[in-house]
Amino acid sequence: MFNLVIFGPPGAGKGTQSAKIIDKYKLAHISTGDMFRMHISQDTELGKRVKQILADGLLVPDSITIDMLEEEVQRNPDVSGFIFDGFPRTVNQAEALDTFLEGKGEKIDLVLQLDVTEAEIKDRIAERKKVSGRADDDEDKLLKRIDEYFSKTIHVLPFYQNQGKVVKVNGIGQIDLIFGTICEAIDNAKVD
Template identity: 65%
Template sequence: MLNLVLFGPPGAGKGTQSEKLIDKYQLVHVSTGDIFRSHIKNQTSLGQQVSQIIAEGNLVPDSITIAMLEEEVKNNPDAKGFIFDGFPRTVAQAEALDRFLADNNTAISGVIALDVTEEELTQRIAKRQEISGRADDAADKLKKRIEEYFHKTIHVLPYYEEQGKLSKVNGIGDIEAIFAELSAVIDKYSV
């Protein structure tokens, strides 16, 4: 089973590249952001909790995030693999994901970090906000999310680096060129 973590700050291109990788490798996309938005849209009790947390610009607690993620994986028993987008954001989440996957006789195959400058992120998200109108792209919330990434989330990378699973890909440039570089890295995992 091919299980990937696509890593990067908000606006790095994880969603764009995930779509292409899903098609090529027949992976199930597990995006915590999409899961949260679905729960919020359907106004589940969990969605109402998540909505308030996100509205304040905070990260959803590990217990809620992990439970939602495990449910999503269990709902796809015939998957060839998964691409985790937006998760894990903390070492505790990475450890929980490793335990959950090990309990299901699988593991993370590799972690790919999309490197993008803060200046590029700001430009991309401003453009995305114009197009999508996503509430989590508002300037104040976005700044908090980018700071959260660079001050907290990025510390997950050494966890995977110690396991020999981390690769970095330049996330600035032509979408197809970035995809080709991502594919080259992934092909090494799936050999």
């Protein structure tokens, strides 16, 4: 099994590149954002809680996120691996993910860090908002999410760097060229 974390600020291209990775490597996609949106659209109790938290521009608490993620992994017992998109966002989540995977005899094999400037992120999200109409792309909420990323989430990288699992990829440029760099990193990690 091959497990990959794709890492970057909002608008870095995680969703776009994840779709390409899934298609080529046949990994199951676990996006915490998609899970949150699904619960919100189905108006579940969890969805109501998550909706308010996201409306405030905050990160969903670790306990909620981890429970949802473990449930999603359990639903896909026969896949060749997972791509974790938008998770982990805290060191506590990274430790919980490692513990959970170790309990299944698995591990995170690679962490891809999509490196994108803040100006590029803002341009991309403004464009995405026109197309998707995502509520979480509101400018005030976006600024909070970017701040959350750079003040909290970024601290997850050293956790994986200490394990020698992080590959930094320039996330600015043509999508297919970025994907080529990502494929090289994945293929190299699969060989190790």
